[in-house]
Amino acid sequence: MFRTLYAKLAAVLLVLLCTLGLLYGAFNLYATRIFLQELTQRFNHDLARQLLVQRNLANRRLLDEKQVKAIFSDYMRINPAIEIYLLDRNGNIVAFEAPEKKIKRRRVDMAPIRRFLGGDTRYPILGDDPRDAARRKVFSAAPYPLHGPPRQYLYVVLNGENYDNMEALLKNSYYLQVSSAAVIGGILVGLLAGLYAFNLLTRRLHRLTGLMERFRRSDFRRYDSYSGAVLPQQLIDQGDEIDVLGATFDEMAGKIIAQVHSLEQKDSLRRNLVANVSHDLRTPLASLQGYLETLLLKEGLEAQQQRHYLEIAFGQSERLTRLVSELFELSKLEAQEAQPQCEALALEELAQDAVQHFRLRAQQQGVTLQIQRSGAIPFVRGDIAMLNRVLENMIDNALRHTHSGGVVTIELEPCELGVEVCVANPGKGITPEQLVHVWERFYQSPDLRQGNGAGLGLAIVKRIIELHGGTLSVSSEQAGITRFCFTVPLWRRNH
């Protein structure tokens, strides 16, 4: 029942208000009792003296016990709220009008009486009650005789029973009843106001808890924002603790969802990779094994045939080597282990080196390799080895898809971002359906699946250019020019 914060706060408030109410009530009762005692003593201050004066007793030597008893009896009949006693100088009760067994003490303390007679007005001054050994009550007192050294004292206990019983006091006092009702009313109003305020405060917490609960149930995939249309940062700057909590949670949830998504993506990529790698490794391995087996088992093969088989086996092992090293390179790039070591770079020189590298192969294929540049090519910011790899991959592809007599052109041109490099070659071209897949790892055009490549070259190119902050593009005409382009940012001195 008390699981919600709201219920707990409400219970605490209720207990607090009730405690306060009870404390206030008790204090009020106590103060009223004191106040009534004070009033009674103040109003009846001269009662004892008046009694002596009215009865004309003021001038006798000693009061006669019988005489005073008769007076006491008269007065106490008129006003039953008083009890009159005659004391000697030491406080011993000399005369009283009451059944003998009702008197519980024979002597009263003189100190409060002396205080009273000495003019101390800090009322109520409480004196002993002869009828109750434990209680003390307000009183009026007068010395006898009124003038001269006192020989006896008239001691009047006021309002004997009325203030002792709190219940009776509460029952009889209209003031106390009204103030008790006011306290109870105050508690109720305070409780309602508190509950409303707590509701306002906990409503947002309640919402946040709901959001988190739904987020948890969705397996950390779906989340409705707490901040809504407001920016989380704005809430963090301007909101209270709950807002900061909500906005922070918004950010956290966003990051968790992105992480989960990226983990899932990475996982599926990894699974694809393993499947593709095992497939791509198995094919050349099987072929290599097949030819070597034939060589081992078949005796009497002609030398020319043996050489042919060995050449094929060698080709497959080359393909394997290339596949493994490309895979290694790509996984290093993707794990961000290989970061570009950037420096100022002249792309034109890089292109010339690459052309030099491929010159022999191009000649053998009967293909012309050329560089074309428009305007002055500025320095770019890049990693020489990595960008060299990009160019080599593209030129390798271009040579592979250019028929004899074709011309492969490396075009260099300054652009908005930096420098654009394109490798263009004539050939069969790439269909638009294939074009969207060329950057994917392991993608090869269907007619090439059995060829030399692994389908990783352009995936490596893409990763390298991304690491450089450059862009990539490709265009291809059927039986026309295919052009692969990339841009590299300019070199700036303050990089």
Ligand SMILES: Nc1ncnc2c1ncn2[C@@H]1O[C@H](COP(=O)(O)OP(=O)(O)OP(=O)(O)O)[C@@H](O)[C@H]1O
């Ligand atoms: N210049 C081009 N002309 C036509 N098709 C191309 C050209 N360059 C790439 N392609 C197509 O894109 C595919 C992917 O190229 P990528 O360089 O990634 O792999 P690959 O060259 O087959 O193998 P690898 O580069 O790993 O040895 C190629 O298989 C080919 O189908």
Ligand SMILES: [Mg+2]
């Ligand atoms: Mg390639």
